[in-house]
Amino acid sequence: MKIGELSKRSGLSAHTLRFYEKQGLIQASNRSESNYRIYNSSDLATAKFIKRSRSMGFSLEEVEVFLSIRADKPAHICRDAKDIAQQKIKDVQIKIEEMQQVLVALHKLSDACCGGSESAEFCTIIEALEDSEAAVRTQSNISQEAQA
Amino acid sequence: MKIGELSKRSGLSAHTLRFYEKQGLIQASNRSESNYRIYNSSDLATAKFIKRSRSMGFSLEEVEVFLSIRADKPAHICRDAKDIAQQKIKDVQIKIEEMQQVLVALHKLSDACCGGSESAEFCTIIEALEDSEAAVRTQSNISQEAQA
DNA sequence: CTTGACCTTAGAGTATACTCTAAGGTCTAA
DNA sequence: TTAGACCTTAGAGTATACTCTAAGGTCAAG
Numbered sequence: 536m537k538i539g540e541l542s543k544r545s546g547l548s549a550h551t552l553r554f555y556e557k558q559g560l561i562q563a564s565n566r567s568e569s570n571y572r573i574y575n576s577s578d579l580a581t582a583k584f585i586k587r588s589r590s591m592g593f594s595l596e597e598v599e600v601f602l603s604i605r606a607d608k609p610a611h612i613c614r615d616a617k618d619i620a621q622q623k624i625k626d627v628q629i630k631i632e633e634m635q636q637v638l639v640a641l642h643k644l645s646d647a648c649c650g651g652s653e654s655a656e657f658c659t660i661i662e663a664l665e666d667s668e669a670a671v672r673t674q675s676n677i678s679q680e681a682q683a
Numbered sequence: 684m685k686i687g688e689l690s691k692r693s694g695l696s697a698h699t700l701r702f703y704e705k706q707g708l709i710q711a712s713n714r715s716e717s718n719y720r721i722y723n724s725s726d727l728a729t730a731k732f733i734k735r736s737r738s739m740g741f742s743l744e745e746v747e748v749f750l751s752i753r754a755d756k757p758a759h760i761c762r763d764a765k766d767i768a769q770q771k772i773k774d775v776q777i778k779i780e781e782m783q784q785v786l787v788a789l790h791k792l793s794d795a796c797c798g799g800s801e802s803a804e805f806c807t808i809i810e811a812l813e814d815s816e817a818a819v820r821t822q823s824n825i826s827q828e829a830q831a
Numbered sequence: 832c833t834t835g836a837c838c839t840t841a842g843a844g845t846a847t848a849c850t851c852t853a854a855g856g857t858c859t860a861a
Numbered sequence: 862t863t864a865g866a867c868c869t870t871a872g873a874g875t876a877t878a879c880t881c882t883a884a885g886g887t888c889a890a891g
């Protein structure tokens with residue numbers, strides 16, 4: 536099949552498939568006389584493998600490692616693959632925690648604000664984004680700090 | 684104060700402060716004779732305002748809107764600010780949910796794998812990343828699909 | 832024989848937010 | 862006066878993962 540069909544069957548655009556080729560992730564098993572890329576069902580499996588890996592949050596670099604394990608399984612051990620997965624789990628957990636903290640802060644920010652058509656003169660959102668210490672600090676305090 | 688001190692006091696690098704200036708977020712209130720940027724305590728408050736907003740997950744574009752509200756509060760209403768906060772809450776919630784789904788999938792992927800020094804020949808991680816349908820499909824099935 | 836769908840390449844553009852570089856000018860203290 | 866810290870600018874580089882463009886070649890159908 537040509538790149539158009541691989542695209543349809545894999546769900547990756549032709550552009551993306553060529554881009555992945557540049558990155559060394561997938562190669563057409565053949566070329567036609569007119570230099571078109573010709574793929575077989577094994578290439579399709581590889582394309583789908585990459586797509587699944589990406590949907591699990593793995594970077595192209597990580598996918599590359601998976602592909603090399605996949606290409607020569609006896610040369611690798613399970614730990615090779617599991618280490619990547621475990622690290623990704625840690626990364627994702629950390630990101631989720633960070634975002635949850637942001638969410639709590641955002642809720643505090645938002646909940647205090649009436650959100651109505653009142654003038655924003657005393658809008659709690661804008662106030663909360665100001666440095667809290669600055670509010671109780673005078674100009675002279677700041678000058679003193681500058682000297683310190 | 685010059686940019687170096689604003690940098691120290693705001694926690695934003697001098698590079699970043701100049702970048703924010705290019706983006707129209709912050710301006711030095713003055714220039715020295717030698718063309719150095721001169722900032723005052725109000726500029727420091729603005730720098731900190733931007734930093735806080737960024738730490739809450741707002742994009743520079745959103746920060747720009749907050750700054751314009753902040754710059755002329757009577758010209759804006761609370762809803763202007765709250766809408767941005769609410770939208771950001773939605774965005775963050777969606778991202779958290781997506782990442783939680785990814786996490787569940789990653790756990791399934793990882794937990795099934797021994798992670799030991801066994802050959803990756805039958806590694807469940809690599810297997811799971813293969814298209815599941817493909818596993819029960821034969822070469823002839825695929826050929827038939829290709830014709831369809 | 833032409834139209835339209837498909838393919839090719841190298842390279843540029845998109846998005847976000849910085850981060851750094853080069854080449855040079857300024858300032859302060861010893 | 863000179864070393865070193867600081868400042869200036871325009872513009873390029875970094876990271877990730879695409880996404881698109883231009884200019885052209887290929888191919889099947891009518």
